Amino acid sequence: MDGLQPDPGKGDVLIVDDTPNNLHLLSSMLEELGYEVRCASSGAMALMAVSTEYPDLILLDISMPDMNGYEVCQHLKENQATQEIPVIFLSALSETIDKVKAFQLGGVDYITKPFQIEEVLARIENQLALRRMQIKLQQAEAEALRALEQEKELNRLKSEFVSMVSHDFRSPLTTIQGFAELLRCSGQVPDLETVNHYVDKIDVAVEHLLCLLDEILLLGSIEAGKLQYQPMTIDLKSFCQELIETLQVSTNSSHQICFTCTGNSTQAEMDTLLLQQIFTNLLSNAIKYSPTAGQINLNLECSEMLAIVQIRDQGIGIPLENQPHLFDAFYRCHNVGQIKGTGLGLAVVKRCVEAHQGYITVESQEGMGTTFTVTLPRYAQLSDHSLA
Template sequence: MDKTPLHVLLVEDSPTDADLLRQVFLRSSQEQWRLTHVERLEAAIAHCQDNSYDVVLLDLGLPDSDGLETVTEFRASVFTVPVVVLTMMDDDEFALQVMARGAQDYLVKEQITSQLLVRSIRYAIERERILQQLKNSERTILNAWEQEQELNLLKSSFISMASHEFRTPMTTIRTSTELLQKFDRELTEQKKHDYFERIKAAIRQITHLLDEILLLGSGEAGGLRYRPEPLDLTKFCIELIEDLQFSHSQHYTITAEYEGDCSIVEMDAALLWHILTNLLSNAIKYSPPKSKIQFSLCCQADTATFRVQDHGIGIPLKDQSHLFETFYRCSNVGKVQGTGLGLAIAKKCVDLHRGDIQVTSELGKGAVFAVALPMRPAYSQ
């Protein structure tokens, strides 16, 4: 037999009944008891919140509570301690009501014996243990169900996004190819060149989409790795911006400012490329033609802060808390194409650097994304 004393809280305002119960406990040789006695429901709730009890013996007629509401009020404040109700009423219907309110057992005071009391307490403790296990199992099942629902939603979103995003470039490729085949002799060299450029652009779009999906899938499966290496950060940013500027030179201008010594850092160049490319590409995508995109890099206090500002459509306040969710697209993007993957990928790459990404935006006035990354991995600082 377990010799650890059972800690019992007796909630009883009658001194006579309390003394009788103490005598019953003393006569029981089956268990070791540690008894605490209070006379009011308020005191019982306070005791349970400050101490650990194995069981509560609860009288239903107290100075500050009476009847079935005593059980209801107690269980509303104390969720996991088993309750055995003490009453003068020997009524089966009333006993069922007491149990329905959250008590584990029911004892008529005049019928209490040491054997009955021990059995009732043991029953209440075991019943509460089983009840808590069932609740934990229920929570586990609900969590699993919610995760499955979320996964199904992601699958549906992916199918919808992929169907839409692949259709446009595939249609471009098919149409351009058919025109080249059917009208090869009639088309001028310039027109042929234009069609070939459209095909190339469509292929780049499909390739970029596949890269994003594969990268995100790699991240979800734990395959996205953080591999820091020495990097001239200023040079890296200059070359990346030059490449983007070359691709969009006819429609947008990217200005850049650099502050501090960013020549020697340790970062993952591949992850950093995804972060900055996604942020700058989004700034371009959601800005009107001839817009100016502003980029800045500041290195100080072992932190590199990247800032990308555009003057485009902006981000609605209701969407800002969801920006980095997979497949999420803002409510005001209209017909602007996108997958809802870019910012999710950027966020994962920032997290792998143990950095931080923030956004501030005003609808119709553009957005500012700020990324702060440690200039060196934590283990080398």
């Protein structure tokens, strides 16, 4: 044993042998060298030990009563969760046929008894080194696949962005240009009513452009991880009431927004900028896709740790086949008709909800209205973080 030095944290080894002396000898040597060691004296105990915690490697005796090593190995290799655990067989069986069977069942090595402890240790270390390398390769492959998928998604978003910009920017710009041209080239000074009409049309187009630009910039900041999550203490009830009042004035909407609140306390720690994006987008959509003068319900329910907000409308609803893609950037449902939109609002909402460590769900039936449910922790995480 000269020259072998302890190395803490080298790996977790499960030794399976029905001979107590073998268990004691192997476990004491491996523990001395820094391995975490567990022992099992039967095949059934081995499978139970593996199910409790996966080892990095198994030393497995073949000749055991009730369930031999071959059967144990077969059970392990048939289970997807354990089939990658390296198994080194230990056996007094030295015939070639025994070794071939061991390898056919998935064993990575075969040591014949009586064994030299140095040989066992060397083979264990070799297999663990191979296993560590295999895991690193699998992780690298998974990371490469993630990067590839991200690149594909980025290319898709770029393509959709160009398509969206060419349409959604061109439309209001054409409106602005057209009415400006009418003001310039009417041949006579237009009356005040006509001027106001043209200016109103231009204002609407400018407002649409500004909203579109704000959504693009916000989504871009979130995707780039540049927008900081900055919680502050607020009263959610007051926040919702003020937001509803502001929204009804700014949209000049005839819709009735009914607000209800339950819970003993409505104080919370949240990012007001992101919270405003969540509620404004959801309420604006409810107004946009609901019949004129329709009713919209906003319900706030505060429990000890959670704030649950439901926004329910009686609008056109969302087709079932569109719902899985509802929060994708630039995605619009096929039943929106001529109703204007960018396909960015709900993507922004989802990311703002996730920034609060919350989640959003939707229930909808085409022609029957939609209910969005936003669940948020009332109290922010202690550490600041950027959105990504």
